[in-house]
Amino acid sequence: MSPGARPRETGAPGQLSQQMPTTILNADALLAAWERGASQPPVRRPLILLSVAWPDVSAEEWAGAGIGERDERLFALREVLFGPDFETIAACPRCGERLELNFRTADICPHRSGNAVGETLQVQMSDYHVEFRLPNTHDLLAVENMESAVASSAVLERCISAASCGDAPLLPSELPAEVMEAVIEQMAGVDAQADLQIAISCPGCRHEWTMLFDIASYLWSEIEDWARGFLRDVHVLASLYGWTESEVLSLSAVRRQIYIDMATG
Ligand SMILES: [Zn+2]
Numbered sequence: 001m002s003p004g005a006r007p008r009e010t011g012a013p014g015q016l017s018q019q020m021p022t023t024i025l026n027a028d029a030l031l032a033a034w035e036r037g038a039s040q041p042p043v044r045r046p047l048i049l050l051s052v053a054w055p056d057v058s059a060e061e062w063a064g065a066g067i068g069e070r071d072e073r074l075f076a077l078r079e080v081l082f083g084p085d086f087e088t089i090a091a092c093p094r095c096g097e098r099l100e101l102n103f104r105t106a107d108i109c110p111h112r113s114g115n116a117v118g119e120t121l122q123v124q125m126s127d128y129h130v131e132f133r134l135p136n137t138h139d140l141l142a143v144e145n146m147e148s149a150v151a152s153s154a155v156l157e158r159c160i161s162a163a164s165c166g167d168a169p170l171l172p173s174e175l176p177a178e179v180m181e182a183v184i185e186q187m188a189g190v191d192a193q194a195d196l197q198i199a200i201s202c203p204g205c206r207h208e209w210t211m212l213f214d215i216a217s218y219l220w221s222e223i224e225d226w227a228r229g230f231l232r233d234v235h236v237l238a239s240l241y242g243w244t245e246s247e248v249l250s251l252s253a254v255r256r257q258i259y260i261d262m263a264t265g
Pocket residue numbers: 092093094095096097202203204205206207
């Protein structure tokens with residue numbers, strides 16, 4: 001699916017937003033996804049996870065989904081894999097106190113307003129008229145080696161399909177700052193999921209601020225921890241019982257845990 005094209009299949013991005021993964025990932029599949037993603041740049045990793053969890057949509061197709069939509073599916077996958085409870089640490093930027101944040105998926109995962117990626121959005125401000133779409137992973141991949149300030153405006157310019165002042169066509173880079181701001185604001189309003197900010201208040205000094213929560217990197221680091229722990233278990237059981245890796249992998253999670261408890265208890 002090229003950027004901007006409408007999704008086509010039942011399982012494709014843009015539909016079934018509440019659906020759980022079509023495959024409940026087994027340990028083997030998750031381990032393979034982790035292995036594939038480990039050598040890839042971070043922005044590609046969520047695409048690999050989603051294409052394994054929803055196998056009727058390829059990673060390439062996921063790259064064409066809006067970031068909010070991608071993240072909504074990542075939340076759904078995360079809930080299946082690790083449950084709805086999140087725990088993260090933030091440091092107060094004023095007094096340095098370390099805060100433990102606990103929340104659930106439902107607390108921070110807003111429902112998208114249903115705009116499909118590829119749908120054209122518009123901003124009209126005095127004589128300026130801009131047509132644009134929501135950013136997707138293709139856009140993030142295109143700017144992955146740029147510095148963040150340059151990268152954000154490059155993403156924005158990629159998403160603008162037409163800009164004009166009166167009858168005169170403009171390049172995106174020629175638009176005044178306040179028009180660009182209006183475009184960003186509308187993108188954020190339509191795709192709130194793509195830019196999740198958590199409001200935090202420091203109990204020590206009462207400073208209040210917001211922190212960006214990135215489900216893609218959060219989930220990836222959880223999978224990484226899980227994979228390393230899992231491989232340690234395989235190592236323990238394989239060494240103790242003389243089993244092969246695939247024999248250990250074929251155990252159910254319950255049995256594996258019982259053997260691990262006996263081996264390490
Ligand atoms: Zn503080």
